[in-house]
Amino acid sequence: MTVRLCRWGNSTGLRIPKVVLEAAGLKPGRAVALRLLDNGDIRMRPVGPSQPADAASAASEDAAPDSPTVW
Numbered sequence: 001m002t003v004r005l006c007r008w009g010n011s012t013g014l015r016i017p018k019v020v021l022e023a024a025g026l027k028p029g030r031a032v033a034l035r036l037l038d039n040g041d042i043r044m045r046p047v048g049p050s051q052p053a054d055a056a057s058a059a060s061e062d063a064a065p066d067s068p069t070v071w
Helices: 018-024 053-062
Strands: 005-008 011-014 032-036 042-046
Touching: none
Parallel strands: none
Antiparallel strands: 005 011, 032 042
16 A cells, blocks of 8 residues: 655655554544654554553444543
8 A cells, every 4th residue: 555745834744544453452533653663664652551442442332422521
């Protein structure tokens, strides 16, 4: 899969396809760490406790509708 870098103001951003975000268990607003490897590859990993994508959706389905959101 190939994506294009985009200019947003004085920054450059990368749009990550929804299917990739879901497979990685990521959501908008989640913090990630970036690391440049010696071979030039860029590695992106979630910061904080990881949770598989299907476990995250199952947890949100089990939550009571009136329960507060934990950030």
